[in-house]
Amino acid sequence: MTYHAKVIAGGKIVIPADLRRELGIKDGDSVIIDRDASGAMVLKTHAQIVREVQDIFRPFRDPARGIVDELLAGRREEQKRESDAADAASAA
Template sequence: MTYHAKVIAGGKIVIPADLRREFGIRDGDTLVVARDPDGGLSVKTFEQVVRETQREARAIFGPDYTVEQFVRENRADWGDEG
């Protein structure tokens, strides 16, 4: 389904109510707006970006890699041996 969003004063975008409900977007939520490789715009919820980043990290490091491992392995590079 295609939706239309209106740009109002100050560059604010009004997202249709159906989409706000579907994606759980509430007043004050953070949305991430980015350029697509084809020159378009992408609008995602912060939670969507976090999930995508986690998926990409799992693909690179493996499903069992932890933040603690990352920190431990990189302390020397950061100049923090403690």
Template sequence: MTYHAKVIAGGKIVIPADLRREFGIKDGDMLILERDAEGGLSIMTFEQSVRDSQRRARAIFGSDYSVDQFLKDRRADWGEE
């Protein structure tokens, strides 16, 4: 479905209520705006950004790679183990 948003005074974007409800966006929430490869604009919630980062990390390191394993590997690189 396509939605339209209006830019009002001060560069504020009015996000349609249906989308705010669907994505759980509340007053004061932080949103991430990002240019995409085609020159477009992507808007996501902070939680969506975290999940995307986690997905990218799993693609690189695998799903069984933990923070503990990462730290162990770094310590080994630094000669601490």
């Protein structure tokens, strides 16, 4: 569906109410204006950007482990390296 919006004083654009409802945009929400490869303007919601970033990083996740488990495992490895380095320094 195509919508029409007019640029008013100060460069403001009023997003048509039907489109705001469809996209779940409420007063005070932030939107992102991007340009695609052809130079066309693309309006995205915060939720759309979050989903895009999640999609980018999804292939790097281990499906057998949750993100919290991955973060905790990484922190434990870091603590072990720090402890091993401290032990080596005190033995020297």
